[in-house]
Amino acid sequence: MIIDYNHLARLDLNLLVAFDALLTEQHVTRAASRLGIGQSAMSHNLGRLRKLFRDDLFVRSESGMQPTPRARALALHVRAALSEVQATLRPDGAFDPARAERRFRLGIRDDLEVAMVPPLxxxxxxxxxxxxxxVQQLDPERLLESIDDDRLDLAVGVFHQGRTHHKxxxxxxxxxxxxxxxRAAHDPAERLTIAHYASLPHVRVSTRAECEAAIDAALAKRRYQRRILLDTPHAISVPxxxxxxxxxxxxxxxxxxxAAASLGLATANVPFPLNGYSIAxxxxxxxxxxxxxxWLxxxxxxxxxxxDAAPPATAATGAR
Structure with missing residues (x-):
């Protein structure tokens, strides 16, 4: 993201703090008290906010100062920005997850997303x-750029790249x-042979190039070749x-x-050795x-x- 210095130089960060306080309290006097300023100063801040965003932002009602649709749309972004600033200026400060408000940008391959994101x-x-x-789809070619440009907080996957300023x-x-x-493709009660494995059409996940290449190499070593019916970058669509x-x-x-437990499919052991890998x-x-x-x-x-400690998901399976 390119920083527009001329535009941001005209912005007083205290206005965003005042906006968040008004959003929280929905009352000018209470918001002023929260910030330790007078009511007139808070009213002045509200006027500046209205001019900045070209919207009333908060309108009086019987129950207090109600945010306008524009204010509600801004709320999450302003809170996230203030949280980021606070975390940056106090990197060693305590983090209380029960009270914290933070949005993390997580890059993860979709096959890992299926298994890991729901329990997380x-x-x-x-x-x-x-x-x-x-959650964002990983682009291996732009992974380090996304981290360096602060578009990702954390990436999860199989990584061989990285520079001295990466952890x-x-x-x-x-x-x-x-x-x-x-089940129409194979009886899960029967052992899957390499000949039957190779005879079936296959769906291949193109974003797992190393793994798919290892499968093809293992088959070629045994003089088999699979027919690829579909190449897709989206593992989540395969089931x-x-x-x-x-x-x-x-x-x-x-x-x-x-996938098997959720969609009524079956599984079986791969009929030849495949090396594992580290997820980092x-x-x-x-x-x-x-x-x-x-904490994340x-x-x-x-x-x-x-x-790792959980028992396998319940599914009709030929994996033994």
Whole structure:
């Protein structure tokens, strides 16, 4: 994001603080008291805010100063901006998740999103109701640029890149792969052979290039070749595609189990060895000592540990 210095130089940050106080209290006198200023000063700030945003922002009613639609639209952005400023100026300050209001931008591959984001968000909803997530699809070619330009707080995936100003922490080891398919493609009670695996049309996830290349190499070593029916960058769509086709996909184990349990598909062990991999977190070093960011990373580690310890999802499966 390019900073418009001329525009921002005319903005008094205290006006945004006053806006947030008015939004919280919905009363000029109480908002003024919260900021430690007089009522006339707060009224003056409200006038400046109205001029800045070209909107009344707050209108009088029997129950107090009610925010206009424009004010409600601004509320989340102003609160997020103030939270970011506060965290930046007090990186070592205490972080109370139960009272904090923060929006984290999380970059994650969609197959990992299926397995990890629901339990992560459920925990956040209980422990930190003012915290929210903005989940973004990872673009491997622009990953470091997104982190450096502060478009991502944290990335989760399989990373080999990184510079001296990036921090990396292994989140967990992959728990292997499973084949995912409709029952019309294979009887899950029977062992899946490599010949049958190769004979079926396959759905391939193009964003997992290394994994897909490893599958093709393992097959070629055994003189087999699979036919690719569909290449897609979206792993999350694969189970829905398989509901309509007599085809197969090879997915991370927990993602496949979640899909099988949710959509009535079946799973089986991959009929040849596939090496696992490490799933890691990547972030900018400037956030390394940020208390809120540390909490998010520690929470992600907690969720990853719980997923590793949890029994497999209940699903009709031929995986043994």
């Amino acid at each position: 968000l459920a925990y956040i909803a209980r422990a930190a109701p003012g915290v929210s997530l903005d 990396r922490r292994v989140l967990c080891r992959s728990d292997g792969f499973l084949c995912l398919f409709p 829905f595609v398989l509901q309509q086709l007599r085809a197969m996909a090879t997915l991370p184990r927990r993602t496949a189990l979640v 977190m990547l972030w900018h070093a400037s956030y390394d000592q940020d208390a809120a960011h540390r 990373r520690d929470t992600a580690m907690r969720i990853a540990g719980e997923l």
